[in-house]
Amino acid sequence: MLIFPETEKKLKARISSYRSALNKEKKEYHFISDGSxxxxxxxxxxxxxxxxxxxxxxxxxxQEEFPDDAGEPIQTLCWSLGLLRMNKPVEARYKLAELMLANLYLIxxxxxxPLEQEYDIWHASNFHNLDYIYDLPEEVNNAITDNEREWMGEAYGSLEFRRVRKRYIEIYHExxxxxxxxxxxxxxxxxxGLLRSV
Incomplete structure (x- = not known):
C-alpha cells in the first residue's frame, strides 16, 4: 500500500526522488525495467x-519511454483526470474508457x-479483480473533485460506455x-477493439 507524503514539500521531494531513480536506471542500463x-x-x-x-x-x-506499457488501473484513473484538468476532454474520456475495461469495479x-460481488468472468490479472479497488490511495480519492466525479458518472452511464462494458463482460464470461x-x-x-466505439 502506497504511503503518501504528508506535505506538498514532501510530495515534491518524493516525485523528484522517483524521477531521479528512473532516469538513473535509464542512464546505467539504457532502459528502464522499474520493477517497483x-x-x-x-x-x-x-x-x-x-x-x-x-x-x-x-x-x-x-509515453516516450513506455510506448507499449499496459499500465495499471489507478494510473489510468489519474491519467484520465489529469487530462481532464488540462482541458483535454476527448483524451480524458478515452482514458476513462480504458480504465473501465482495465478494472470493471474501480469507477x-x-x-x-454499490459493489456486491465480482462478475462471473475471466480476470486476466490481479489488476482486474474486485479487491484491487482497495489499493486506491485515500489521498487520490480525496483529490477527485465533485465535478470530476460528475463527469465520470456521465461518461460511465453513457450509451457508448454501457454498450462497450456489456460486450466486454460477455466476452470475458465466454x-x-x-x-x-x-x-x-x-x-x-x-x-x-471495443474502445474504438467510445
Whole structure:
C-alpha cells in the first residue's frame, strides 16, 4: 500500500526522488525495467500535487519511454483526470474508457456505487479483480473533485460506455470456458477493439 507524503514539500521531494531513480536506471542500463512500479505511482503523486504543467511533461515522458506499457488501473484513473484538468476532454474520456475495461469495479467504487460481488468472468490479472479497488490511495480519492466525479458518472452511464462494458463482460464470461486457442484469440481481439466505439 502506497504511503503518501504528508506535505506538498514532501510530495515534491518524493516525485523528484522517483524521477531521479528512473532516469538513473535509464542512464546505467539504457532502459528502464522499474520493477517497483514507480512509473505508475508518479501518476497518483502528480494528481494529488495538481501541477498540470509538470503532469503533462511527465505524461509525455512516460509515453516516450513506455510506448507499449499496459499500465495499471489507478494510473489510468489519474491519467484520465489529469487530462481532464488540462482541458483535454476527448483524451480524458478515452482514458476513462480504458480504465473501465482495465478494472470493471474501480469507477463504480470512486462514484460510490454499490459493489456486491465480482462478475462471473475471466480476470486476466490481479489488476482486474474486485479487491484491487482497495489499493486506491485515500489521498487520490480525496483529490477527485465533485465535478470530476460528475463527469465520470456521465461518461460511465453513457450509451457508448454501457454498450462497450456489456460486450466486454460477455466476452470475458465466454473466456471462462473457452479453451481452444483460436477461439480465445478471436474473443481477445474483439475485446481489444471495443474502445474504438467510445
Amino acid at each position: 512500479g514507480k512509473r505508475y505511482v508518479l501518476f497518483s503523486l502528480y494528481l494529488v500535487l495538481n501541477d498540470l504543467k509538470k503532469s503533462e511533461s511527465y505524461f509525455n515522458w512516460y 463504480p467504487y470512486v462514484l460510490g456505487q 473466456l471462462l470456458t473457452t479453451k481452444e486457442l483460436a477461439e480465445r484469440t478471436i474473443l481477445l481481439n474483439e475485446s481489444r
